[in-house]
Amino acid sequence: MTTKDYTAAVAGLGSMGFGMASSLVKAGITTYGNDISDARVAEFVAAGGKSDPLADVAAQLDCLILVVVNAAQTESILLQDKLLSSMKPGAVIVSCATVPPEFAKAMEAHCQKHQLHYLDAPISGGSVKAAQGKISVLASGTADAFSAAQPALDAMAEKVFTLGDAAGPGSAMKSVNQLLAGVHIAAAAEAITFGLSQGVDAKTTVEVISQCAGTSWMFENRGPHIADGDYTPHSAVDIFVKDLGIVCDIAHSSKFPTPLSAAALQQFLAAAGSGLGREDDSAVAKVYARNGGLNLP
Amino acid sequence: MTTKDYTAAVAGLGSMGFGMASSLVKAGITTYGNDISDARVAEFVAAGGKSDPLADVAAQLDCLILVVVNAAQTESILLQDKLLSSMKPGAVIVSCATVPPEFAKAMEAHCQKHQLHYLDAPISGGSVKAAQGKISVLASGTADAFSAAQPALDAMAEKVFTLGDAAGPGSAMKSVNQLLAGVHIAAAAEAITFGLSQGVDAKTTVEVISQCAGTSWMFENRGPHIADGDYTPHSAVDIFVKDLGIVCDIAHSSKFPTPLSAAALQQFLAAAGSGLGREDDSAVAKVYARNGGLNLP
Numbered sequence: 001m002t003t004k005d006y007t008a009a010v011a012g013l014g015s016m017g018f019g020m021a022s023s024l025v026k027a028g029i030t031t032y033g034n035d036i037s038d039a040r041v042a043e044f045v046a047a048g049g050k051s052d053p054l055a056d057v058a059a060q061l062d063c064l065i066l067v068v069v070n071a072a073q074t075e076s077i078l079l080q081d082k083l084l085s086s087m088k089p090g091a092v093i094v095s096c097a098t099v100p101p102e103f104a105k106a107m108e109a110h111c112q113k114h115q116l117h118y119l120d121a122p123i124s125g126g127s128v129k130a131a132q133g134k135i136s137v138l139a140s141g142t143a144d145a146f147s148a149a150q151p152a153l154d155a156m157a158e159k160v161f162t163l164g165d166a167a168g169p170g171s172a173m174k175s176v177n178q179l180l181a182g183v184h185i186a187a188a189a190e191a192i193t194f195g196l197s198q199g200v201d202a203k204t205t206v207e208v209i210s211q212c213a214g215t216s217w218m219f220e221n222r223g224p225h226i227a228d229g230d231y232t233p234h235s236a237v238d239i240f241v242k243d244l245g246i247v248c249d250i251a252h253s254s255k256f257p258t259p260l261s262a263a264a265l266q267q268f269l270a271a272a273g274s275g276l277g278r279e280d281d282s283a284v285a286k287v288y289a290r291n292g293g294l295n296l297p
Numbered sequence: 298m299t300t301k302d303y304t305a306a307v308a309g310l311g312s313m314g315f316g317m318a319s320s321l322v323k324a325g326i327t328t329y330g331n332d333i334s335d336a337r338v339a340e341f342v343a344a345g346g347k348s349d350p351l352a353d354v355a356a357q358l359d360c361l362i363l364v365v366v367n368a369a370q371t372e373s374i375l376l377q378d379k380l381l382s383s384m385k386p387g388a389v390i391v392s393c394a395t396v397p398p399e400f401a402k403a404m405e406a407h408c409q410k411h412q413l414h415y416l417d418a419p420i421s422g423g424s425v426k427a428a429q430g431k432i433s434v435l436a437s438g439t440a441d442a443f444s445a446a447q448p449a450l451d452a453m454a455e456k457v458f459t460l461g462d463a464a465g466p467g468s469a470m471k472s473v474n475q476l477l478a479g480v481h482i483a484a485a486a487e488a489i490t491f492g493l494s495q496g497v498d499a500k501t502t503v504e505v506i507s508q509c510a511g512t513s514w515m516f517e518n519r520g521p522h523i524a525d526g527d528y529t530p531h532s533a534v535d536i537f538v539k540d541l542g543i544v545c546d547i548a549h550s551s552k553f554p555t556p557l558s559a560a561a562l563q564q565f566l567a568a569a570g571s572g573l574g575r576e577d578d579s580a581v582a583k584v585y586a587r588n589g590g591l592n593l594p
Contacts, residue, residue: 180511214477
């Protein structure tokens, strides 16, 4: 199948979904975009997308991509039996939200009842890479699910990790990544503010530690936000309240203790609880500074 | 001064100190080595070093480098007034142990009373880099202290960070680095074992996460130890019991809460308490596995 014959829809035109849907359009794929924000849909139409409601175009879709916030929103779409039964047998659902692996397995079984493939496909990379068609996908699913999603994956992703032949491992690996990402952001904030408490300025800490064994991807990416005092939200505090919450919930269900994730989650909760939920996730540094009586840059 | 006219001594020929002392010898610097282990001293003599007791050679030294374990051992050398008063005015003490910044300031003042310079100079890089003369030094001290230590620094270090014109900031930055290093090792262990609890094998986690935003220097360095089940001690659990202990002590003294460091310290304490203190620090993964009823590779 060429991209010209391929039809896709993207549910959720947020910072990731909009870029991914636009990448499909750029690749020549007929793409329908859905979002609760009319303004966002209008923007997508201006970028070459189509806006017909999902229910009206379901029968034409080769691929339905869900770039929504969580399991509840994913479920609210996939449990519309009328929508799924209108889709062509052999079409694929590509589910990108961060969800528990057990939930992904349940959704796969549900879609298979409708003769639809399901790709457990959490994403990573941020909005800039989404707009460039260069996201990473942590994917698992049947060979048929991968094959049915291939033209869309080619258009949206730079890297597709193939993690297993059924739903579950994709979501599990995303949770592993979010565990580390969340802990590392909180650790960067803890380290930079601890340095401040000892008279070391934030810019020096960021510059020196980036060249030492204490560095991390998140330290190098978020550290400068703290050193510059710029909390423009690239990824919000609320995202890590959600994602570390999912990590801790999954771990709890499995009776697996995760003390660092739990401690980091509490710091993000303190940030969100004190009104910083919509700021950049590096604003967790403000919780540390407040508790230590320090002034941030 | 050429390296030929320069005379140094290294107190502490452990995994770092031996490599640093050997690098001085290779650079043509007359170097005395001291250690509680006679075998270690004999090895150093075989490598071209000298073994006369510090007290006998103090008057010849341009530079005395302390590569001991902690503040107590550093103090046990520097509070020998007879030793310090035998040294030439203008000689320099290079203190490399991880110690609280306040301790470094006190030792600087003490050395200055003896007309000796003091370089607050914690080190990083591991034993392999030490043997190659390529350690990193997180240094602060007066311009005279840096100048007096220069030939030794040139021989031992690849990178010397100049963090301030008095003792304190060097030790503070080392603590910041150890905070992150310790938290990241525990986080790597938490993430890899959490993945195991969700059916993702350790090798896959290490391979995939190393290419994602969840990665860290420590994840990439220690992750393979866990995935390979190889706990040969490159850096032992006991080191992080000590260093995260120093971090938490300093933070406590400054009334600065460090919840992630505290949580990580408890995991290393559990490792040491259950007999793993001499294993590689990545053996903290065994604590996670035990608590979650999992089998590690």
